[in-house]
Amino acid sequence: MTYTILRTDKAEDQLRDLIFYIADDSGDIQIALDYLEKLESAINRLKDFPESGSLPRYSILKKQGYRVLIVERHLIFYRIFVEQEEIIIYGIVDARREYRNLL
Secondary structure (H helix, E strand, C coil), rough: CCEEEECCCCHHHHHHHHHHHHHHHHCHHHHHHHHHHHHHHHHHHCCCHHHHHCCCCHHHHCCCCCEEEEEECCCEEEEEEEECCCEEEEHHHHHECCCCCHH
């Protein structure tokens, strides 16, 4: 079964802000685009392997059904909806930040 990937507006905003930050910080748009491709590739793998992400360390997030995919220093939080065959991406955050309140 192949799942459909959806993203919340918040996740879209976080992704856009991240890519703009990388481009600005590095001064090289190609570095940002390469990282975007890495993130998109990891997210797209969830279509066929939805449980490939691990359980988050915070119990509140586990209880709410979140899973987390790690891509370098960023965490992609998502939930699987089996009956609808959907995965919803809720957040893309820097692992070095306190992320519980960012979702």
